[in-house]
Amino acid sequence: MTKFIELNTIGVSKDSQLRAAKVLRAVSDSWEQGNSNEGESFFKFSHKLMAKRWKQLRLVVERGGLFSLPKFSPAFCTFFNQVLEPQPGTY
Numbered sequence: 831m832t833k834f835i836e837l838n839t840i841g842v843s844k845d846s847q848l849r850a851a852k853v854l855r856a857v858s859d860s861w862e863q864g865n866s867n868e869g870e871s872f873f874k875f876s877h878k879l880m881a882k883r884w885k886q887l888r889l890v891v892e893r894g895g896l897f898s899l900p901k902f903s904p905a906f907c908t909f910f911n912q913v914l915e916p917q918p919g920t921y
Contacts, residue, residue, distance in 0.1 A: 856872075857872045860872040860873070861873055873909070874910075877910070877914075877917075880917050881915070881917050884917040884918070887899070900918070902915075902916040902918065903916075904916070
């Protein structure tokens, strides 16, 4: 990961790198504080949002009748430690 970042930040200003690091830290901190009263973690919020969008897409496709989407069975998510309905658009 360090080598990847090193190679892909050549020519990127220090200011931009620091800004990106702050964003990554905020995302990371949101997971650690996810159980607090400060709000929902970035990952839970993103998962809910993508699940909602995938559900809406399924409804539109089913009503249209021109296309079809594959059906996947629920599976255990090791990140959230629970069984979840898959949303292929989030993988």
